[in-house]
Amino acid sequence: MILLVGSLGCAKSSAERTDVQASDPPELAAGAEVSSAGPGSGTQPVAYSHAVHIEAGLECKRCHAGAFENKRAGLPPLATCISCHRRTIPDHPEVKKLLAAWEAETPLQWVKVNVLPKASMVQFHHAAHARADVGCEQCHGDVASMAIAEPVIDVARMGWCVQCHRDNGATDDCLACHY
Amino acid sequence: MKPKNAKSKNQHDPSDQTGLVAGTELLHHMPRRAFLGLTGTAAGVALLQGCAKRETVLIEQSLKRSSTNPGEASWRRSICQQCAGGCEVQVRMIDGRAKKIEGDPTSPVNSGGVCALGHSALQELYHPNRILHPQRTAGSAESTVEASSWEDALAAIGPIFKSAGGTGAIAVCCGPDPVERAMVEHLASALDATVCVVESAHAAVEREAQRRFFGGEVELLQSLADADLILAVGASILDRWGNPVAQALGVAEARARGAQLAVISERMSLTAAKADLWLPVRGGTQPLVDALVALAEGSSGAVDLAVLASQLDVPSERLERLAELLAAAEHPAILVGGEGATVEDVMAGHRLQSAYGVLPRAVRADRLLGNVADPRTGPSTGPSTGPLRQLSLKELTARVADGSVRVVITIGVDLLGAVPQSWGLADSLSSNSSSALIALATANDATTRAADWILPMQTDLERVQVSLTRYGQEAAALVVADPLVEARGESRHPVDIVLAMIAASGQDAGWEDASAAREAMVAAIGDLGGKTASGVVRSAVRGDGRVPLLGDALPTVSALNADGALAVQHAEGDGSLESRGPSTGDRTQLTLFEGVRGERSGWGRPWLAELPDPISSVMWGSWIDLDPHAANELGVSTGDLVTVKSAYGATSTTVFINPATRPGTASMPLGAFDPSVPGDGDPRNLLGPEDVAGAPSQRVMVVVKVAGDSKNKPSPIFGRGLHAAEQIPAGWKGHGAATAEPGKQLIVIGNGPSGETHD
Numbered sequence: 001m002i003l004l005v006g007s008l009g010c011a012k013s014s015a016e017r018t019d020v021q022a023s024d025p026p027e028l029a030a031g032a033e034v035s036s037a038g039p040g041s042g043t044q045p046v047a048y049s050h051a052v053h054i055e056a057g058l059e060c061k062r063c064h065a066g067a068f069e070n071k072r073a074g075l076p077p078l079a080t081c082i083s084c085h086r087r088t089i090p091d092h093p094e095v096k097k098l099l100a101a102w103e104a105e106t107p108l109q110w111v112k113v114n115v116l117p118k119a120s121m122v123q124f125h126h127a128a129h130a131r132a133d134v135g136c137e138q139c140h141g142d143v144a145s146m147a148i149a150e151p152v153i154d155v156a157r158m159g160w161c162v163q164c165h166r167d168n169g170a171t172d173d174c175l176a177c178h179y
Numbered sequence: 180m181k182p183k184n185a186k187s188k189n190q191h192d193p194s195d196q197t198g199l200v201a202g203t204e205l206l207h208h209m210p211r212r213a214f215l216g217l218t219g220t221a222a223g224v225a226l227l228q229g230c231a232k233r234e235t236v237l238i239e240q241s242l243k244r245s246s247t248n249p250g251e252a253s254w255r256r257s258i259c260q261q262c263a264g265g266c267e268v269q270v271r272m273i274d275g276r277a278k279k280i281e282g283d284p285t286s287p288v289n290s291g292g293v294c295a296l297g298h299s300a301l302q303e304l305y306h307p308n309r310i311l312h313p314q315r316t317a318g319s320a321e322s323t324v325e326a327s328s329w330e331d332a333l334a335a336i337g338p339i340f341k342s343a344g345g346t347g348a349i350a351v352c353c354g355p356d357p358v359e360r361a362m363v364e365h366l367a368s369a370l371d372a373t374v375c376v377v378e379s380a381h382a383a384v385e386r387e388a389q390r391r392f393f394g395g396e397v398e399l400l401q402s403l404a405d406a407d408l409i410l411a412v413g414a415s416i417l418d419r420w421g422n423p424v425a426q427a428l429g430v431a432e433a434r435a436r437g438a439q440l441a442v443i444s445e446r447m448s449l450t451a452a453k454a455d456l457w458l459p460v461r462g463g464t465q466p467l468v469d470a471l472v473a474l475a476e477g478s479s480g481a482v483d484l485a486v487l488a489s490q491l492d493v494p495s496e497r498l499e500r501l502a503e504l505l506a507a508a509e510h511p512a513i514l515v516g517g518e519g520a521t522v523e524d525v526m527a528g529h530r531l532q533s534a535y536g537v538l539p540r541a542v543r544a545d546r547l548l549g550n551v552a553d554p555r556t557g558p559s560t561g562p563s564t565g566p567l568r569q570l571s572l573k574e575l576t577a578r579v580a581d582g583s584v585r586v587v588i589t590i591g592v593d594l595l596g597a598v599p600q601s602w603g604l605a606d607s608l609s610s611n612s613s614s615a616l617i618a619l620a621t622a623n624d625a626t627t628r629a630a631d632w633i634l635p636m637q638t639d640l641e642r643v644q645v646s647l648t649r650y651g652q653e654a655a656a657l658v659v660a661d662p663l664v665e666a667r668g669e670s671r672h673p674v675d676i677v678l679a680m681i682a683a684s685g686q687d688a689g690w691e692d693a694s695a696a697r698e699a700m701v702a703a704i705g706d707l708g709g710k711t712a713s714g715v716v717r718s719a720v721r722g723d724g725r726v727p728l729l730g731d732a733l734p735t736v737s738a739l740n741a742d743g744a745l746a747v748q749h750a751e752g753d754g755s756l757e758s759r760g761p762s763t764g765d766r767t768q769l770t771l772f773e774g775v776r777g778e779r780s781g782w783g784r785p786w787l788a789e790l791p792d793p794i795s796s797v798m799w800g801s802w803i804d805l806d807p808h809a810a811n812e813l814g815v816s817t818g819d820l821v822t823v824k825s826a827y828g829a830t831s832t833t834v835f836i837n838p839a840t841r842p843g844t845a846s847m848p849l850g851a852f853d854p855s856v857p858g859d860g861d862p863r864n865l866l867g868p869e870d871v872a873g874a875p876s877q878r879v880m881v882v883v884k885v886a887g888d889s890k891n892k893p894s895p896i897f898g899r900g901l902h903a904a905e906q907i908p909a910g911w912k913g914h915g916a917a918t919a920e921p922g923k924q925l926i927v928i929g930n931g932p933s934g935e936t937h938d
Contacts, residue, residue, distance in 0.1 A: 070251050077241045105242060112236035 045108045046097045047148065054144040060136050067126040067136070075110060078102055113149050114140070117156050122177050124155075132170070239274070256283055258660045259297040260639045262777065263355050264422030266293055270640060270663055277301055277640050277664050282424070292424040295790045296777045302784040303621055304638045304664070310620055311668025314633040324633070329669060329679075332632055337683030339586055339615050340370060347373045349586040350575055351677075352594045355382055362645075362696055363590060364569075366677045369688040373584070375570040377592035379778055380874040381420070383571065385516040387872030388525035401537060403429025406512035408504050410441045412528040413464050413517035415448040419773045420517050433512075441501055443467060445519060446772055446804070446846050447839035449793040456504070458497050461841050464520065467491055467498075468527040474502055475534035505535065513537050518772040519877050571873020572598055579614065580607045588617045588680075589626050590673050591636055596625040599866035599875050601827040605629050617680075619673050622783065625861075635670035637662075642672045643693050767809065767845050769823065769881040771862055774848040792848065795835040801851035801862070802833045803883070806840035813885055820886040823847070825879045828864035831886055845883065 053063075061067065066074035082102050085095045101108050116122050129139075136143065141152030153160060165172045252273050259266045259280070267286035271279040280298055284291035303309075313332040315325045343349050349372035353363040360376060367374050376383075403409055409416075409430060416426040430440055430453075442454040443464050451457045460467050470487050484502060488495035505511065513535060515528025570578065576598060578584040587594065587608065595605050608616050608629060618630035627633045644660040671679075672693035681688045690696045776787045791798050803823055805815070815821060817836045822829060832847065840846070847862040869876040 066251060072251050074251065075238055075240050077244050079243050102242070107242055108240040109237045110240055112238050115236050 043111050044148070045101075045110060047094050049147045050143045050149055051145050051147055060143075068130045069127050071123075071125045071127065073126050078108065114151050114153075114155050120156060120158075121179070122158075123179055124177070132168070134164075134168075138164075252278070255663050256660070257640060257663055258644050259293060259300060260356070260644060261296045261300050261303075262419070262422075264288075264424065265356075266297060266422065266424055268293055268297060272663060275664060277304060288422070289424040290428055292428060294424050295775065295787060297424075299784040299786040300639055302786055304640055304667070306622060306783065308783070309622060309667060310627070310633060310635045311670060312635055313669065316628075316630060316633065327632075329671075332634060333679055333683040336617060336632060336680050337685070339617075340680065340684035340686075343586045343615075346371050347578075348584060349373070349588065350375055350570060350578070350584045352377050352575070352587065352589045352592055354378065354590070354592050359590075359645075362674055363677070366674070366681065366688055369681050369686045370684070372588075373570050373575075375572065375575045375594075377572070377589070377594055377597050378874075379773060380871065380877050381517050381520055381773075383874035384520055384522055384872045385525050388516075388522045388529065391522065392526050392529045401512040401514070403512050404432040406433050406508075406510050407436075407438045408441065408508035408511040409433060409438060410443070410501075410505070410511060410513045410531075411450055411454075411517075412443045412468055412513065412515040412531065413445075413520045413524060414514040415444070415450040415517050415772075416514055417450040417453055418448050418775050419777060421514070423775070439504055441504060443501075444517065445841065445844065446770065447794060447837065448518075448772070449775060451839075452794060456497060456500055458493050458501060459839070459841060460491060460493060461844060463524045465524045465527040467493070468524070468531050471502070471505060472527070472530050472534045475505065475531070508535070511535050511537065519770045522872055571870075572875065573602075573870045573873040576602050576604045576607070579604060579611075582611060582613075585611070585613055586615045586617070588619070588677070589630075590619045590677070591621070593620075593624040593626045595629055596861065596863070597875075598863075599827065599868075600864045601866065601868050602875070619676055621670070634676055635668055636673050636676065637666050637670045640664050641666040641670065645696075767843055767881060767883065769803075769825070769862075769865065769879050770844065770846045771849050771866070771877045772846050774850065776848075776850055778849045794839075795837070797833070797835060797851075800833065801830075801848060802835045804837045804840045804846045805834055805883070806842045806844070807836050807838055808842050809845070809883070810834060810836045813883065815885055822884045822886050823862075823865065824882045824884070825865040825867065827867050827879070830862055830865065832862075845881070 063076040063080070064073040065076075066072050078098065078101060081098050085098055089095050090099060098108075116124060139153055139155070140149075143149055155161075161177070162172050164170075170176075252271050254269045255272050256267065256269050259268045266289040267283040268280050268289075269283045270277045271281070278301075280293060280300055282289045282291040282293035282297075313327040313329055315327045315332070315335075316323070340349065349367075349370050351363055351367045351370070351372050352375045353359055355376055355378035360374070364374050403416075403426060406429075414420045417423055417430065420426075434440065439455045440450075440453065441456040441458070442448075442451045443458045443460060444451050445460055445464075447457070447459070451459075458467065467487075484499050485495050488498045491498075513528065513532045515525050515532065572594075575584065575587075579587065580603065595608075598604050605625070608614050615632075616626070616630045617632045617634065618627045619634045619636045620627050620630075621636050621638050640663045642662055674690070674693035674696050678688050678690060678692065774792055776790060776792075788799050792802075795802055795804065803821065805813075810816065813821070815834045815836075817834055819834045820831060821834055822831050849862065852861055863875065865881060866875050866877070866879050871877075
């Protein structure tokens, strides 16, 4: 049991914790069950390509405005997609899915790519990090080059978060994130 | 980067059985310390692996632009209409669902406060047993409820209206909110119907007292925050009377400047418990208040406080202290009414208000609202309306019984729960085959159980709201609010339902829908220079921190009377102290009171049920307040089960020994039961046919007996333990409790029509 609590890093105060896995790579640990989460193209309602849209000149905040203002990055309403795709490649098979959902007034159900486990009781505030000039890619990787967005960091691994907080002089108090 | 699905070199292959066998052999030779270490490690790893499993979370992409992102919380402002207080609230919304209700901190009404009743409005909105679709019943307890549709319901109700025939054959029952009442009266005129306001019994009494004293209904607006003495005569201003949130704020502000709170009441309410001075009276407040009036009018020589205290059986030092406070007060606020008050009690309170200069500052809220609250003129966009007939509950019961009212429509009120069974209203409705009961409701209650048609009504947050908001006791304003959440199921705005019913009967109500009705209401008051807009009042608060009295722009009370003077009337009867003194002997009078949870707001709401009563601390159930002497006579202690019987009904409940209870009196809370469950201990069924100003009398003589099977009693839940009663500051010495003896009876003489109780 001592081992367990120590692993979660909650039993010690932040001043005592010196053994955080500082060298955790910004990538998923081996064996993590990413595929079962289903963020691949087969599970998303539309095969949306970040790369194509970035190449077309869109910026992250164009669609994820919440990342700079709110706790959650959020998704744009379908109306935003339709405003362009009503005229732009409306015959593309994936765009047809969008148009069909719009006509049927049926909201699309997207699969969240980066999921914080509920059991960890952790809160992540996008705007707080954006205000601290933390770039999107620092946590999400090079989404701009991804055809289908996939997680590159296991956001459930606390060591990665804590190390970044310490490197940048941010708080490492438990209650800053766990509440 | 490691391959995502690469296997660790130490990962066990389930197909490798040899490793399992080898491990088993290893365990047999492992030292105990090493075994514990290994198993602990294994458990930790297993748990961490479990934590590493990713959760699949779906995000619903909204169709159209909104002010918030999916999952993002936002706060929207609205009005609480759980009581007539009209607090302004803010609601935390996530993805179109209301998650939390809090008071609006910018509101001059409640300044960020909201009571337990307001919090629980969410549980009305999302209650699993919420009525969401039209239903039809056969109108008897044995009937089964059938799901229906709006089309079928309206197709059936239209002919009912047509066949009702005759002026006043239809009665529409609504709540007490003046704006809602004005709307209902307007709609009722299209049906040639009468209106019956279903409200707290004390509100009906206060209204009748105003009619007799002032010649009409008035809203007495007083500033509690500015008062140097706040005297509550029967009115439990911190419990549920008026707007308790705003009044609590006013009391707190006044007290911070050194003001005192004095209470004259029979029961130790939360208000009395919080008072600087509490005068416990018995037999009504009128004798004591009349004596105070005599003191104010300079005839103190005729009043000997010591003799008076003896006659009224109140502590003389408290009476002397109250007289001193009143004499020293320059700006007293005096509030009258409350549980168990008679018309004479309230009229005596008005005389006290007049004697201490309170009344000239009063204003009429119905004039404040222009023609909104005046049914004779009505909204400008609607059809003209004639004088409407308004029935009291007693009159409605009589008309249903004699068949002159054949169709009863209830709009968000529990009519059959508001009247005792002894009145026979439910029996009259069910026995008359030509009568019909149509209930517009959100949850099941006594009325829906007997209704022929149950029509789903929107709750506060689902509908357009127009409400008269009271700024404590200081001012009033009309506030409007748009819906915050989408209506659940097939529920509709009550005005829309009534309009649809009127249209189904071939009549024209003049309004297209509830929104049009709202616009008409707002337009009708638009020429008052904005004095009634909450925004204007809020600006005034921001300017100088005080809500101004609006009396300058409005007729004062003195203008209500033809001769321009206050026509102070005296109570009926001789009103002598001797005739109204405290009762003696071993008679026990039960008074029903409205606690902090409200009268009939739905015990089915867990947040209300689990809220401990501030005096008894009882949760999840009802109780009877007994004085220690009576409990000793019975041999019961707090938590014991007793049966309470009157000449009209009986119920079982648990005992709470309250040293602050006057000997010979007892009290039970209203609303401490689930109205959706038949026979769930509604103490109203103990009440007799007597009425006060057309509303059920809240007093009845009862027999209290120890329940026979006390071992199998339900476990009462007391929020602070069973000995808390000893901590209540009482006016009398406590008495020890004896051992409960099943069947032992506290001798009580009934005062019903026959003068006896049935056992």
